[in-house]
Amino acid sequence: MIRHFLRDDDLSPxxxxxxxxxALEFKRNRAYARxxxxxxxxxxxxxxxxxxxxxxxxxxxxxxxxxxxxxxGNLAQIGVRESIxxxxxxxxxxxxxxxxxxxEQSRLEEMAENVDVPVVNALTDAFHPCQVLADLASxxxxxxxxxxxxxxxxxxxxxxxNNMAHSYLLGGATAGCHVxxxxxxxxxxxxxxxxxxxxxxxxxxxxxxxxxxxxxxxAGVDVVATDTWVSMGTERERxxxxxxxxxxxxxxxxxxxxxxDAVVIHCLPxxxxxxxxxxxxxxxxxxxxxxxxxxxxxQKAILMWLVEQ
Ligand code: CP
Numbered sequence: 594m595i596r597h598f599l600r601d602d603d604l605s606p607x608x609x610x611x612x613x614x615x616a617l618e619f620k621r622n623r624a625y626a627r628x629x630x631x632x633x634x635x636x637x638x639x640x641x642x643x644x645x646x647x648x649x650x651x652x653x654x655x656x657x658x659x660x661x662x663x664x665x666g667n668l669a670q671i672g673v674r675e676s677i678x679x680x681x682x683x684x685x686x687x688x689x690x691x692x693x694x695x696x697e698q699s700r701l702e703e704m705a706e707n708v709d710v711p712v713v714n715a716l717t718d719a720f721h722p723c724q725v726l727a728d729l730a731s732x733x734x735x736x737x738x739x740x741x742x743x744x745x746x747x748x749x750x751x752x753x754x755n756n757m758a759h760s761y762l763l764g765g766a767t768a769g770c771h772v773x774x775x776x777x778x779x780x781x782x783x784x785x786x787x788x789x790x791x792x793x794x795x796x797x798x799x800x801x802x803x804x805x806x807x808x809x810x811x812a813g814v815d816v817v818a819t820d821t822w823v824s825m826g827t828e829r830e831r832x833x834x835x836x837x838x839x840x841x842x843x844x845x846x847x848x849x850x851x852x853x854d855a856v857v858i859h860c861l862p863x864x865x866x867x868x869x870x871x872x873x874x875x876x877x878x879x880x881x882x883x884x885x886x887x888x889x890x891x892q893k894a895i896l897m898w899l900v901e902q
Contacts, residue, residue, distance in 0.1 A: 596902045597705045597712045598895055599698070601722040601763035602789060606797050608898075609726075609767045613739055615894035616730040616887065623890075628897050629659025633689035635896065639715070640666030640695040641825050645861060646715050646723070649888035650692050657893055662688065672700060681707035690896055696826070711899035713892075718826060719783070721756040724860045725764035727891040731884040732816055735856060741815075743769030743798060748810040748851070749818045750841050751868055752834075753803060754780045757820040757860055762790035762801050769797035775810035776803065777837045807841055811851045818858045819843045819868045835867065843869040848878060856880045 597603060604612060618625050629635070635654045639647055647663060654661035671680050677700055684691055685708035693701055694715035705712040714722050732747075733739045745768075749761045753776025762782060765772035772790070774782060781787075781803060790801045804810050811817055822838040823831050843857065857869075857879045865871040873879060 594902075595709050595711060596899050598722060598899060599701050599705060599712065599714045600720045601725055601760050602767060602793060603722075604767065606767050606769065609729075609764070610739060612726060612891070612894045612898050613730050613733060615898060616726065616891040617734060617739070619890040619893045620730070620734060620887070623656055626897060627656075627658030628900060629654060629657040629689065632658055632660040634660040634662050634687065635690045635692060636662050636664055636684050636688045637715070638664045638666055638669060638671065638691065638693040638695070640671070640693075641716065643694055643715075645885055645888050646694060649892055650715065653889050653893040653896065656889075657897060659689070666695070671695075677703040678707040680704070684708065685710050689900060711896075713895060713899070716756060719756055719759055719786075720763070721760045721860065722764060723888065723892050723895065724757065725760040726895060727887040728818070728858050728860070728884055729764060729768055730891050730894075731858070731880055731887040732856065734887070735880050735883060736815070744771070745816065746771045746773075746814040746852075747816040747818060748773045748775060748807075748814045749820075750775045750807045750810060750843055750847070751819045751838060752776060752780050752822060752824065753782050755820060755824045757818075758782050759786045761818060762786060763793065766790040766793040766797060766799045766801055769799040771800045772802075773810045773814070774801075774803045775805065775807040775841065777841070778805055779837060807847055808850055811847055814851045814855055816856055816858060817843055817848060817851055820860055821862070821864055822868050838868070842867070843873050845870060845872055845876075848873055858884050861885055
């Protein structure tokens, strides 16, 4: 059966661990494996802006021995010029995997339903699972290995309704982490996603919770995460959002409440003086550049794992 990676819980806890082990192996040795020798081509489709994702997937596919086929969504116009199903059938005859950054999760699901090669979510409005794989791998890397993840306390401060919050809930619960989302009352995670994460956490020994006070969320945690207050597609709400999230900035004062060896993560791009201060982003607790590098290792790992199933 073809496996896809459309949301974080498409990997079971054991499978997520296999992928994270592979990511750490690729960190140790970038030439660890070349399963796309041939070369096999991977379609990299982007309907939204990107720097890290297109670079890390392009470099990653090349390092796996394959050919990264970068496709501008504005030119392909998937779902406008041609249906998603027809696009899937065309791509499926030519490439070994499809990586797609797009809008609604349903678009990605429709692609996966109509193709017999793996489809990978490179960010949708609902989830950013490759980012959270990279985040978990980079946390494990700086905290001494994968054993650090079960029981780890992670607080996400900011927009609880965005794709990163949803992926921290699902991906973190899969890894057995205790995930707390601190968000204003108008920006709650999707109920179904939260319920799925709760159910997963029961199985893995983790937990998920939502609070509205960032100081409560970060007390004693191992990892503090944040993201832009204005996700792609919400730019028109900028003024309202900046008002709503004013008390949700990751500052030096907030970090002082976390564990002494806590690290800070941010998927980037970061907006200094908005969701995070420049001092925290560039300070000794920040691992954001390791995290950005781990996009490469984690995505090589998930691509290799998917094509080998
Ligand atoms: N974090 C992330 O996905 O970066 P890009 O939007 O630049 O790809």
